Amino acid sequence: MISPVIKDVILAPGNGSFFYDDQAAIRAGAAQDGFCYLGAPLTAGFTTIRMPSRSLSIGLVLSDDMIVWGDMMNVQYSGAGGREPVFQVDTIEALTKSVVIPRLLSCDVSNFLAACDRVLACHENKRLPLAIEYGVSQALLRAAAQMARTTLAEVICSEYHLPLPDTRVPIYAQSGDSREINVDKMILKSVDVLPHGLINSREKFGPSGERFRDFVKWVVKRTKEIGEPGYHPVLHFDVYGWIGLEIGMQAQKIADFIARVADDVPGYRLHIECPADFGSTEAQLEEYAKIVALLDRRGTEARVVVDEQCNTLGDIQLFAETKAAHLIQIKMPDVGSIADSARAVLVCKENGVGAYIGGSCTETDLSARAAVNIAVATGAEMMLARPGMGVDEGISIVGNEQSRLLSVLDYRRSKNSRRDAGEASA
Incomplete structure (x- = not known):
């Protein structure tokens, strides 16, 4: 041995x-x-x-x-x-x-x-x-x-004493600055969740957020123009705190703006990541909980996703227990040990909060493939296609790793079933 x-x-x-x-x-x-x-x-x-x-x-x-x-x-x-x-x-x-x-x-x-x-x-x-x-x-x-x-x-x-999974985790792609071309790529490949958008400056967000709202509506229009019949992705936009910076740092104003964006694209589930950065984990917890509660009372299709100020497993547990987000990005390099990323998904599920296995464009093919295994094993709600900002590469690496993994697990189940059946008949 x-x-x-x-x-x-x-x-x-x-x-x-x-x-x-x-x-x-x-x-x-x-x-x-x-x-x-x-x-x-x-x-x-x-x-x-x-x-x-x-x-x-x-x-x-x-x-x-x-x-x-x-x-x-x-x-x-x-x-x-x-x-x-x-x-x-x-x-x-x-x-x-x-x-x-x-x-x-x-x-x-x-x-x-x-x-x-x-x-x-x-x-x-x-x-x-x-x-x-x-x-x-x-x-x-x-x-x-x-x-x-x-x-x-x-x-x-x-x-972690989990059953072998048989469910595919939806894949989320990010566009980088080449928004229009990369959105087309995502739609043509029928990505589950899109497009991130990289709304990281006043220029991209626009006065009072109008440029951002126009982009959201354009993504839906383009989906209908070139997508396969019946294709209906989740819309996920990372605004890097610009709703708060441009509209105001009050929970009510932020919730009102998010609701207006949701109204622009009826029938689509809308994720807004990092609507504001309140500067600390404590402040983020308090204010995001208010925004979540305000949106829930409205009954919109909009969901708030937390990223900034929610980095470690301890942070994630606080946000999940406080219901200070509808969906938590488990940004794996920021969490540290991938054992903690697996625990983080389970913590989110225990508290009825969505778990998104995220990461960064700066990662490698090796870390991306490890992330797929964590997401599938724990049953995350979605996972980021990475590494890089080219769309095709990340979708290929993450998508193919997931497909291979699920095929292996299906083979294991089939083999075990045949063995059990043989033992029973003996």
Whole structure:
């Protein structure tokens, strides 16, 4: 029997699939010059407003000489909304070598949750950087799956005592700045949830939100023009706090505006992500709960999605228990360990709140595929197509991983049924 331990660890610097952007500078009106932003950055750690995203891969060499990988990185808008600073490869690599690798060597990977608890324990009374938690936990999950000869999803189901899933999780695609072209791509591919829209500036939101409302109506019009008969996606727009910034930071005004947008597109479920950023988790909890209650009383098809100021598992639990959102984005690199992302979905479900397995365009194909396994195993309400901002790549990576995974799980069920039937007849 092969010992389920790690005998060596290797590191490989790499690239994320988009860029790190200084949200504060963009929100302050930084002008674009082609793909670049002009001016000085405002957020600590940024050397320019837009920086290429980086990653650091960690490979665990197992006793059978198989090597399993996980990828560390941060999200596009690092340092904003209560998030950790922008990713620095050298800093993360040094801490990984000095603290994490010694913990990994000879670690028993057969129990995923126990391995995470041991390897990702606090250092000097502080959590490890969440990027490290994220990448290392991916590798540990793959190690557990390798030892058990199962999928990542089956490891999660086993450790959280969940039934093997048979349900597809709806996929949500994001457009980036190439809104019109990418919306067409999403519609032609019949994406479940679209288009994000990247409404991250006053120019894109428009005076009193009129430009945004026109865009929402255009998306519906375009869906009817080029979509397959019967295609009826969920509409999900991320407005990066601009309803509050432009309309006012009062819950009533924000709810009134969201309701008006819903009235513009009757019959469609409308998700509004980050209608306002109230500056802290506590303030966000209080004000979002008011907005949710106001919309519920109206009976609209609009749902509020929280992102900023709701980062960790503890934050997510607070928002779920307080009903301070209809849907919570579990932004996996910000949550840290993917064990916590799995727990976060279950916390949302226990409290009757929607769980959206999110992430960032800055991620990698490896982290995206791990996310699919978490979403499917836990039965999330939707998951983000990633990495990158090209639409096609993210839909392909996430969609194909889900299709393969569900086919494997269906095969397992069929095989087990045949075996059980044979044993019964014997």
